[in-house]
Structures are given as structure tokens and as C-alpha cells.
Amino acid sequence: MGQSPEDVFLRIGSSCLWVSADLHADPKLYLFSDPDQLFSSPQCEIIKDQKKIKVGRVRLEIGGKARRIYLKRYNVFSRRYQLGSLFFPSAASRSWVGAKILLGAGFHTGRPIAAVEHRSRGVLAKSFYLSEEIPGGKTVDVYWSEELIPISGSEGFHRRRIFLKDLAILFRSLHERNIYHNDLKDANIIVASDDTRPDRFFYLLDLEGIRKYRVLNRRRRIKNLVQLNRTMGTLLRASEKLYWLKVYLGKVFFNRRERRKWIKRVLEESARRDLRSLRKG
Numbered sequence: 001m002g003q004s005p006e007d008v009f010l011r012i013g014s015s016c017l018w019v020s021a022d023l024h025a026d027p028k029l030y031l032f033s034d035p036d037q038l039f040s041s042p043q044c045e046i047i048k049d050q051k052k053i054k055v056g057r058v059r060l061e062i063g064g065k066a067r068r069i070y071l072k073r074y075n076v077f078s079r080r081y082q083l084g085s086l087f088f089p090s091a092a093s094r095s096w097v098g099a100k101i102l103l104g105a106g107f108h109t110g111r112p113i114a115a116v117e118h119r120s121r122g123v124l125a126k127s128f129y130l131s132e133e134i135p136g137g138k139t140v141d142v143y144w145s146e147e148l149i150p151i152s153g154s155e156g157f158h159r160r161r162i163f164l165k166d167l168a169i170l171f172r173s174l175h176e177r178n179i180y181h182n183d184l185k186d187a188n189i190i191v192a193s194d195d196t197r198p199d200r201f202f203y204l205l206d207l208e209g210i211r212k213y214r215v216l217n218r219r220r221r222i223k224n225l226v227q228l229n230r231t232m233g234t235l236l237r238a239s240e241k242l243y244w245l246k247v248y249l250g251k252v253f254f255n256r257r258e259r260r261k262w263i264k265r266v267l268e269e270s271a272r273r274d275l276r277s278l279r280k281g
Contacts, residue, residue, distance in 0.1 A: 007096075018096050019114040023063045031060075032114045035071050035128040044071070051077050057133065062113075068133035069113060074208075076124055085124030090117045091208040092127035098210030099131070105177050105212075107170075108192075108203045110134050134203045137190040140167065141232045149235075163200075164240060168247035170202050171224060178216040182209030184224040186232035222262075226269045233270075 008024040010017045012033035019032065031037055038044055039056050048055040054073040059066060074091040076082050089097075096115035103109065110131035118125040138146065148160050170189075174181065181188070183206055190203040204210075213220075225248070233241060245262065246253045253259050 007100075014118055014120070016117045016119070017114055018093065018116075020112065023113065026062050028060065028062050032116060032130065034118070035073065035116060035130065036126075038069075038071055039073065051075065067113075068135075070110060070131050070133055072129045072131075074127045074129070076126060082123055085119075086122050090115075090124050090127035092116060092129040094208040094210075095129040095206075098207030101179060101210055101212050102204060102207070105179060107174070107179075108201050109205070109207060110203060129207075134190050134192050137192040137203060139187050140189045140191055140202075141186040141235060143191040144232065144235055160240070161243065164236075164244045165247050166200065167202070168244045171228070172248050172250070175216055175221050175224070178213045180209075180211050180213060180216055180220050181206075181224065182211075183227065185227045185230070222265050222269060225262075225266050226273065229266055229270050230273060 008019050008021050010019065010024065010029075012030065015033040017029075017032055019029065023029065038058050038060070039046070039054065041058060044056045044058040046054070046056050052075055054071075054075065056071045056073075058069055058071065060069050061067070062069075072092075072095070076085065092115040096112055099109050099112040103112075110133065113130040113132060114128075115130075116128040118127065144160075144163070148156065148163055150156075151159055167189075171184070174184075181204060184204075188205045190205060191200060192203055193200040225245075229241070236244070245259075249259070249262065252262075
């Protein structure tokens with residue numbers, strides 16, 4: 001895995017760690033070598049516990065500062081996944097790289113604390129990604145429903161339009177920088193704002209699928225638009241979706257033929273994926 005000058009790579013027992021440079025000398029670093037110790041702590045709140053991943057949140061004093069830490073454990077859930085780990089990096093290390101890609105390009109995510117791998121003879125046993133909590137954050141769909149929909153009149157219309165514009169600019173900026181997130185749905189985009197910070201920021205989650213390409217093709221761009229359309233898009237009026245697309249496409253939107261192509265592709269792919277999900281269900 002690639003390292004930035006701010007990273008420190010360590011081996012503690014059977015663990016490989018990538019950790020922020022300002023934390024590598026902390027006496028509590030031993031806890032990072034096997035974060036299952038943190039999961040078993042009475043102070044750890046389990047948020048999700050599934051076959052593939054386990055997510056928890058714990059308060060920890062590290063680097064001389066009390067921090068709320070999110071723990072994500074990636075389980076080795078199949079023999080095929082285990083064998084593939086001989087040739088591919090772990091999800092935790094990919095998340096670490098994804099965070100560096102985002103932060104290096106000026107985007108936001110929870111501050112990366114550490115990535116941890118446990119391997120035996122090269123075969124992955126488990127991996128973990130640790131990051132700081134994003135304070136005061138809500139997913140974009142919750143923010144839209146709770147903070148914006150209740151506002152009536154022209155003020156509500158104006159604030160919802162600003163929000164859609166900001167969200168479209170986020171997608172456009174990612175794609176202009178050839179950055180691709182393979183699961184860019186509403187639940188993986190956090191809106192953070194509070195009384196002490198007038199600006200609103202979007203933070204991205206689930207970073208293991210982030211890649212930076214030399215050129216980001218239209219198929220991947222369409223996929224991201226479909227992911228948002230199938231999630232948050234269910235909360236929007238047709239006019240609001242069209243406005244979002246207008247901001248995202250920029251000048252291309254005013255080319256009638258190109259606009260129709262984009263709309264057709266998004267709608268067709270959304271319908272195809274909805275049907276596939278229905279069949280699985």
C-alpha cells in the first residue's frame with residue numbers, strides 16, 4: 001500500500017498497521033494492533049454487526065486528546081475472499097488509501113486514525129479501519145427530510161435549491177478530478193454543519209471503493225448518478241432531479257441531445273437495478 005509522508009508503518013506481533021504520524025508514539029497504540037479489544041470494551045457502542053462488516057463507536061484518549069473513534073472490522077467471510085487476499089490489498093488498507101485520495105484532493109472524510117491487517121502466511125484473517133467521528137453529521141437523505149423539507153415558502157425552496165446545487169457540485173468535482181467512489185449513495189454522504197460553523201460540508205464514507213483514474217469514463221459517472229437516484233432520488237420531485245442534473249452537467253445540459261442521453265441512461269439503469277433488487281428480494 002502506498003504511504004504519504006504523514007503515515008507511519010508498524011508491525012506489532014502479527015499485525016501490520018498504518019497510523020497517523022502524530023499518534024504512532026502514543027502508549028495506547030497497542031490497542032490498535034487488535035481493535036477487537038476495543039469492540040469488546042463496555043464503552044463501545046455496536047452500530048452494525050453483519051457477516052461482512054462490524055461497526056462500532058468508542059471514546060478514546062489518544063494523542064493527548066479525547067476522541068470519538070469509529071471502528072470498522074472487515075470480516076473474511078468466504079474461502080474465495082480469503083484466497084483472493086493473497087493477491088489484493090485488504091479493505092482496511094484500501095480505505096486508508098481512499099481517505100488519502102480524498103483529503104489530498106480537498107474533499108472531506110472522517111480523519112483517518114489507523115488501518116490494521118492480520119495475516120498468516122500472506123492470507124488475510126481480518127482487517128480494521130479506524131477514523132474519527134464526524135461531529136453533528138446526518139446522511140444527506142436525513143438532512144433533506146429533517147432540516148429542509150419542513151421549511152415552507154420561498155425560503156424553503158431557496159435553501160433546498162442551494163443544497164441540491166452543493167451536492168451536484170460535489171459529484172461534479174469528484175468526477176472532474178477523476179475520483180470514483182463505487183458506492184456513492186445517500187447513506188455514504190454525511191452533511192456536517194453546526195452553529196459554530198456556518199459552512200456546510202459533505203463527508204464521504206465507505207472509502208474502500210475509492211479510486212483515482214487517469215480518465216473517469218462515462219459508465220462510472222452514470223453509475224454514481226444511478227446510485228444517488230435510487231436512494232435520495234426517491235425523496236425528490238422531478239423538477240428537483242432535473243435541477244440537480246443541470247448543475248452537475250453544466251454547459252452539457254443545454255445540449256438537448258446530450259441531456260436526453262444522460263437522462264435516458266440514468267433512468268434505464270435505475271430501473272434495471274431496481275428490478276434486479278426486486279428479484280433478489
